[in-house]
Every structure is written in structure tokens, then in C-alpha cells.
Amino acid sequence: MAMLDIDKTRCIGCGACVVECPTDALDLVDGIAVVNQEKCIRCGKCVRVCPANALNLEREGEGAQPEKRDPEAGKRHEFSKEQPLPEQVAGYAAKRPKDAAAGKGESGEAAEYRGVCVLIEQHQGEVAPVSWELLGEGRKLADTLRVPLAGVLLGSEVEEIIPEVFAYGAEEVYVIDDPILESYRTEPYARAIVDLVQKYKPEIFLYGATTLGRDLSGAVATELKTGLTADCTVLGIDQETGLLQQTRPAFGGNIMATILCRKHRPQMATVRPRVMAMPEKAEGRSGPVQRETLNMAEEDVRTKVVDFIRGKGRSVFLDKAEIIVSVGKGLGSAKNLPMVEELANVLGATLAGSRQAVEAGWLSHEHQVGQTGVTVRPKVYFAIGISGAIQHLVGMETSDCIIAINNDPEAPIFKVANYGLAGDLFQLVPALTKEFSKRMSLGLGR
Amino acid sequence: MHFVVCLKQVPDTSEVRIDPKTNTLMREGVPSIINPYDAHALEEALALRDKAGGKVTVLSMGPPQAVDSLRKAVSLGADEAILLSDRAFAGSDTLATSYILAQALEKIRQEQGIDLVLCGKQAIDGDTAQVGPGIARRLDIPQLTYVIKVDWIKEGEIQVHRKLEDGREVARAKLPALLTVEKELNEIRYATFPNMLRAAKYEPLVWGADKFHLSPAEMGLKGSPTSVSRIFAPPGRTGGEQIMAIDDPGSAAISLVGKLFQQNIIMVHPIARGGRD
Amino acid sequence: MRAVEEFDVIVVGAGPAGLAAAMTAVRNGMKTIVIERGEFPGAKNVMGGVLYTQPTSRLIPEFYQEAPLERPVVEQRYAFLEGDNAFTAGYRAPAWADPPYNAHTVLRAKFDRWLAKKAEAEGVLIITETVVEDLLYKGDAVVGVRTGRAEGDVRGKVVILAEGVNALIAKKAGLHTQLGPEHVAVAVKEIISLPREKIEDRFCLEEGQGATLELLGGATAGMIGTAFIYTNQDSLSVGIGCLLSEMVKRQANPNDLLERLKAHPFVRKLIQGGETKEYMGHLIPEGGYKAIPKMYRQGVMVVGDAGMLVNGIHREGSNLAMVSGMAAGEVAAGAINSHDLSEQSMKLYQDRLKETFVLKDLYKYRNSAHLFEENPQFFTTYPEILSGAAREFFTVDSMPKADKQKKIWKMVTGKRAKGDLIRDMWKLWRTMG
Known part of the structure; x- marks a missing residue:
């Protein structure tokens, strides 16, 4: 038995x-x-x-x-390292999965829902880049499912943004333009989205994992009683069921988990900025614009935005930096920081650190790269004395070029590095600084 | 005023590891802590109570061992602690968790009123940041997330600073309201000895599923729309060129710098002394 | 201002000594609090690894039914190392694998935590993460302790100091002689994980059984001290301890000693393939009987390591700690019940200890520390002699056995003159016998 x-x-x-x-x-x-x-x-x-x-x-x-x-x-x-994600982006088939065409979910509810929606996040007319990244990703999902892709635009006097939403790949735009929506507040925004979802019934709804996206999606998912997966780094479509595969770091970032929302619609996810590629912008495209009204009066909104103080915003600085010099536990002590700062100065780079470096108090929170910090995508990322825990890697592995310096040749950071220097960082960093500085001052690029 | 803090006992994620040989989660010996963001939420509630008067209740959902974290909260000065613990809660995702917590809060609200609910911005074991907003929606109260400063609280209203990507927003909400907080909000106090004594003897109230109104369809696995379909070790980029620089760091550095210039990865006139724009 | 709560007994430190004292006090009807500086009981107690059954049973009968123990020890082995060679001896008793047992290997962090839970269940109040800074006095009388926390004065009738080897409070109270480097050993230990089947294979054990291996002589590079390997369920505790005075003299680093030990051919094979999970260091009081301070004064008693109650020869500490704790708990209860907290009343504690094996054993070995200190040959020359003799004896060649014995004797006397040999044996017999 x-x-x-x-x-x-x-x-x-x-x-x-x-x-x-x-x-x-x-x-x-x-x-x-x-x-x-x-x-x-x-x-x-x-x-x-x-x-x-x-x-x-x-x-x-x-x-x-x-x-x-x-x-x-x-x-x-199996938790196999070698095994690629079987249904990764690369695997998108041109043909629509067999069951998904019929909108096959496991309940009748799912069948009514069709199409992919992306929230276009804007502040005073300026669109958060993650929204465009999501249109690019949403495009792939919609093509796989052979369904339309729509942009959802909320705000006050946002007319000028509509053509851009089409330019980045949406076939349709849902707009609610109302003075109440001028500054983001949870209640009216959630009301607007809930109403739009109930009317247009998309099967997938994507938000950027920004403060706004995370604040809003949590409220919307609760109101709609549907599933929401936070901070996804990979999205895909299950070939058999047409379900959205939402992959994110889990258990402190040491492993990845693929989450499904089998029976409830829409399937909602937030996606980290700078994880998905920015799509090509094609001017001149257009499509239907669905204008709706907000079913909420100002008196019913219990929150007021009193002021906005634009920060010197170091975090902004970090995620826009072209070159980042980042330190980890291997640095040993804050007193070794000047050595690294010198390298950063020579390169015109921004200083950052791993969670350990921040928790040790060497750097403030704004400098933290990784799952609980900022995601960065610079041209060059120097990882100095960083072993490369997954929670750090998810925050920087899309950098164009990664250079790792670590005394342990087996450190996981070397697996993502374009160039790895296995050796004593206390000798290597000054040597690099010296050499960079020499070439820079002499104009001896090559 | 009545402040209620939702806190979660979490494994110290910096210590959760995957066994490299068997690729399994190593959960033994991982210490449990109060979710760090929640600890700051508690501190703020205590500070507001000390100023404005009133009472702080801490509420947690979790296994019976979570009383440790509630006792810790009492040692820091919380007045009352309630643990929601029942097998029927197991397997709850964020939606079901917010339902259970909100139903318990509803009971507390009916019995003794609530002015402010405080949560951490997210739990370090899940990083979802969904339960706070979920509770606010279910209780139908306004939410203020990512709070880094409380300007004032008075009868019926609160004003806070919220941390956004490009600055800070000053916002007001009518009470009762829900805050989710950042670590910058405050410094956590040390427990006084009398509070330590009180905590050591304190028995938190434990509410099972029969102690407050719950619909079985909305909690546990049944009430959870999301489910894990697979887990795997993260796929990485494949490593590039590795230079052993143990014996001769000087020439390794020179060789690397040469390559970086050759391939235009780094250019003579640094492009970015400020940023891309 | 809140009313300050008053206790009958305040115990400083939640190690085995403190917990035993507190449990005994509570059982005698005393309102008892234990104040521990670590994050949890056992957090700071890292050394040791062998728990003897009988003394522990006196505190908790049949504790082995539920305590988190690693393996029952069925074999105690000794290995005298010399160069790459080893002379081994041991004793195995399969009966020790069953109740009532003789000893178990334990991981202290786990065991102490369990013991603390037991104590709490019996009514002991344990406060962790709190440092006791000093005793509270009213005139000359001790009336409680001062902790490092806000509003941190705690009033109590009797204070039992179970604070471990550093004994900061005991020192302040004049109950602790300053420990010289010759009175403390520095010990370091690693926990090396290894699959249980491998452990059982390498130590020739039945499933679930354990062994202890004490390594003498060359293990400590000729310094006064010992090294050990204990088998846990799926790890080995590998440690080494030497007198601080010796380490200073040789400018040795304990970590290097441990690495050297781990590389020894005899040890290397036992730990091969294992992965170091934890590394820790600690001081062990090794002064023996002569270093034991006055262990009481009005309202105060000193127990466990704080009172230097460690038997360096037999590597016993935690059992002495528990027995001393129990004695102090009883004496405290008696004193409180008879309203006599005088020094005379506390003295009963040390008198009682003298009747137990604790002080009897320590008295018996009272000269050992001195002996080894004055006679380093026991850690240098004798391992060589022993090993050399054994090598000759076991090497099969064509030499007639009688000649061989002569050769061995010649080798022995070559290394140590006959007169010295006899004197050494006499010294050893006088001290140990």
C-alpha cells in the first residue's frame, strides 16, 4: 500500500x-x-x-x-539552476494558446474577462517610465493571448498624454479626466479603476511597482476581491490555460516563485520599474479613446494633499545614474568607504550599497540597491565586496555591464558579472582608481 | 484615542537560506522577529499615545508562537495584545489576510472604537505591501501609505508626510484612518524594566475563528485567489570573464581598465556626473 | 511612579546554574525572577557539550524524556597526540545508551532554552536582554539589583549570582578574586555539520548513539589544556581550550590552534567533508579549588562558573553549576522563611557544597592546576614517551621482545631521567589519586 x-x-x-x-x-x-x-x-x-x-x-x-x-x-x-524559465518571454508563441481563446478559466467569471490593461501613471502630466515599460510587456502578453491592449489614464487635464499611450503600443485608451484626480489619492483613483474594470472587464491589469502603483493596486484588488502579485520580475502566459504567470522573488529573495490567480479576474500584478525593456515609440498610431466619468464627489474624498516638497531625491539620483559603484559586506567597515568614494569620484559615479552595507550603517537607505531598495539599470555597475544574494541581484542584474570584485572566486556575483576580479578588494580598488585616473587625466582612452 | 497596530512576526529573512546542496529551504534555527517596519508603526503609536493619551492595542495574525512578538510589543509599552490564530487561517494570501485582520478590527471598532490603524509599509518576508491598503478598503477608511512623519493628530484628522519617489507629500486624512510607515519615521525606544516585567507575565488574548465574525469562504486557502505554482532557484545571467587577481592585483586592474576603455564601456570624459537627463 | 515589585529571590543569569537556583527557589515557594543579558536563555552560553544525567535528574527527574538532547554518550575515548601519531584509549558501555544513561551530548543554546521554558512553566519569571549593573544596597544590606533599563531597580531579599565566568557583579561585591591568566582557559569551539550516518560510521556507533573524544598532549601544541570532539545528532562539536597564561607565553592564537587541530591526521578524517556552522569562543574558569572565592555574603550567593565551579580534569562544569544552583536555591528559601538574611545564614550554602561532590571533587584536584603549570612535561615530554613506546611496541620487526622492552625503556629514560620519572609519577599520584 x-x-x-x-x-x-x-x-x-x-x-x-x-x-x-x-x-x-x-x-x-x-x-x-x-x-x-x-x-x-x-x-x-x-x-x-x-x-x-x-x-x-x-x-x-x-x-x-x-x-x-x-x-x-x-x-x-526541480530547483534546477540550469533549467531556464520554460515559459519565459522568449517562449511567447505567435499562436494563441488553445484554451485561452475561449477565455477558459475554471469558472464562468473568468470567461467574461478579456484583454490586458496597463495603468499609465502620471504626475502633473509627466508619465512614469515604468508605464511605457509595462505597455511593452503588456503588448507581448496581449499578442500571446490574441487580445487587445489598453492603457488606463487617470488625472486632470491629461489629454496630451493620450497620443503617447498609443505610441507605446496601446490599441485603446480608457480615460477619466477629472479635477478630483489631479493629485493622486487612493480613494478616487481606486473608485475610478474599479468602475473601469467592472465595465471593460480586462483579464489582466498591470501596475508599476511604484509608491502609487502599490498603494492603488492593493486597494483595487481588495475592492474587486481578486488576486494581486507584487513586484513581479517576469511575466508569462501559461500555454495550456492562458493564465498569467507572475514570477517574483520570494522567501526573502532567495528563490523565485511563480504565482497564478486561477479563478478571479482580473489577474493583477505590479511590476518593478526598469525590469522590463522600454518598447520602441511609434508616433502617429491611434485608436479608440473611451472617456468615462468619475463617480465620486470631492466631499466624499476623505484625504487631502496639502503640499508636495520635491526632494533633492538621492533615490532619483541613484536610479538614473550612468555608473554606480556599490559596496557590500566585504568592505568590512565604514572607515574603508573613502577608498571606494575615490574610485566613484574618478569615474563620476554614484555610490550605492547592498542591504548589509546599509544595515551596517555605512550608507543611508537611499543608497540601497536590491529588493528592498532601489532597482538600478546603469551602464556600468561596480559590485565591490558584494557576494550577490538574490535580493541584491534582482535590483541590479539588468545593468548593461556589471563588474564584480570579490575575494571569493565562487561568489554568486561572478555569475552575473561581465567582468569579475577575484582578489583582494583593498588592493584592487586603489589599483583601479589609479589606472582610471591616469587614463582619464591623460585622455588616453584607448 | 485608540491606536491599533497590526504587526507580523516574520523570520529574519537575512538568515533564511537555501541549502546549496539539496536546494531546500533551511528554516531551522531562523530567528523570528517583529517585522521591522511594523516595529516602527508600533513606536509611532506609542509616541502618539504618550502625547495625546489613549491606548495602544497590537493585533497579529499567525501561529501560536507569534505571542512572542506580541509580548515584545507589550514590553515596549503596548497596552493590549490580541493574536488571531486558527488553523483555518493557514494558507491565507494577502487578500484573505486583510479580510481576517479587518474582521477582527471591526469587532474592536464596535466594542471600543478605533481612531488610527498603523501598519508597516510591508513585511520583509513577503514584501507585498498589500495588507495595509487591503485593511483600509475593507474597513472603508482612508489610507496614507509610506509615512515618514506625523505632523499632528487631533480629533477627527491627521496630517502626515509621505515618501514618494521624487519627494515628500504632505497629506491629511479624516479619522479613523490607516497609516503604513517607513523606517525613517522614528527611532524605536528601549523597553523599561516595569514594562519588561509586565510583558513577561502578559498573556495576549487569542482569538480563533469562532471569536469574531468570519465567512469560511473568504479566509485561508479558499479565500485566497493567488497560489504558488512553482518555485525555483533564480536563473541568472551567465558569468562573463573572470580574472584571477589574487597574485598580481596591479596588472589585473590595468588589464581590466584597458578592456573597459577599449569597448567603450567607460569613456575618457565621463558622461554622467549627474544623471541621464 | 509605579509601585516597584519586590521578589524573594533575584537570580542573575539564565544558564544552568541560575535556572537550577530559580527552579529550586520557586519549588520552595519563593517569588523568583531571573535576569538574563542575552537575547534568550542560552544565547550567551556556548561552551560545553556534555550533560551528565544524574545531577540533571536531581533538578528534573527523567528530563531525558523531553529535553532536546543530541546523543547519549556510550563511549568516552582519549587520544594522546604526538606529531602525526596518536595513542588512544577508551571505555564503551552500551548500557549507557538506555535510561538512566550516564551523559548526553547537548547543544547548549537549545538545551538552555528548553530548561528556561521548564522553569517558566514552574513559575519562574525570566527577563531577557537586560543587563544587571550592580547590587542595590540599603546601608550594608543587599536589597536587590540595578538593571541597565529605565526604572530598572528590582528589589529582592536574596540575590543569587549565576552570571558566568566574568562575574562582574560578584567582583563588585567582593566575592570574586581577580582571575589571573593562569586561572582561566580560553576555549574555542566549532560546530561542524555532518550527516548522521557519517558520524555513526566514523565513531563506530549504533544509530542515535554518541561518543566523546578527548584529545590530549600534542593536540594543544604542548600547552596546558585539552581538545575535544563530541558527536551531536548531525554535527560535531570540535573545540580546544588552553590556559590563558600559556597562550600569552607562547603568543598562540586559539583559532590557529583549532585550525592546527583540525588539520591533524587523526582529526582530519573524522571531520572530513563537514561544514562549519558556528564558531564561538569563551573563557572557562580553571583555577580549581584554590581559586574558589568566598561564595556568600549577607543576602548574596555565587553559583556556577561565577564561583569558579569547574572541574578542569574531568571537563565538568554544567553539572557542578546545577548542583550549586540547587543548593543556593534551597538555602535562599530557608533563609527567607526564617527571616535571617545574614552572612551566617548564607554561609550554609558553601558548607552544603562541601558535602557534595562539587567541592569534594574540586578539593581532590586542588593541586592539579599548579601541578601542570609547574610541570609542563606532562603536556610535552610524556605524550612523546607514550607515543614512542607504543610505536616501538606495535612495530613488528625481527627484534626479540625482550630487547624491544629494553629499547623502549632506554628511549623513555633518554627522554626523562629515572629520578624525574619517579618524582613525576609520585606528583601525579598525589594530585590525582
């Missing part, structure tokens, strides 16, 4: 097996799946859905694999 075995060290407590179990034999206890062997009918469904490969139907006595086990299951769910 086979027994269901749960590997507690692998279980991530996601609950997929609990949902899948037809006999309610599985339960989550303290964040770990637990099986009631008496209820278990050993159908193996849970084994197949487990994303962490933590479940196993073992035969008593011999510990063999069950015959019914999906031959792909183990492979698909």
Missing part, C-alpha cells in the same frame, strides 16, 4: 496540495502540509501540483515511486 510522504524540509506551505486534494485529506499546520492518511485515497493529485516537489507517494517497505506519478513532475519542479 502506498503512503503519502511529505518532506517537511521542502514544503513551502503554499497550500496547493490542500486545494487540489479531492478528499480534504491534506491540511496546513503551522505552515506545513500535513496528511490524514485515513482520508487519503492516494490519487497523486497533490504530488503533481506541489511546486516544491515535497510530496511523494511511497510504497511501504520499498519506497518506490508511484506508477501514476507524472513523469514530468519531478523535472518540472
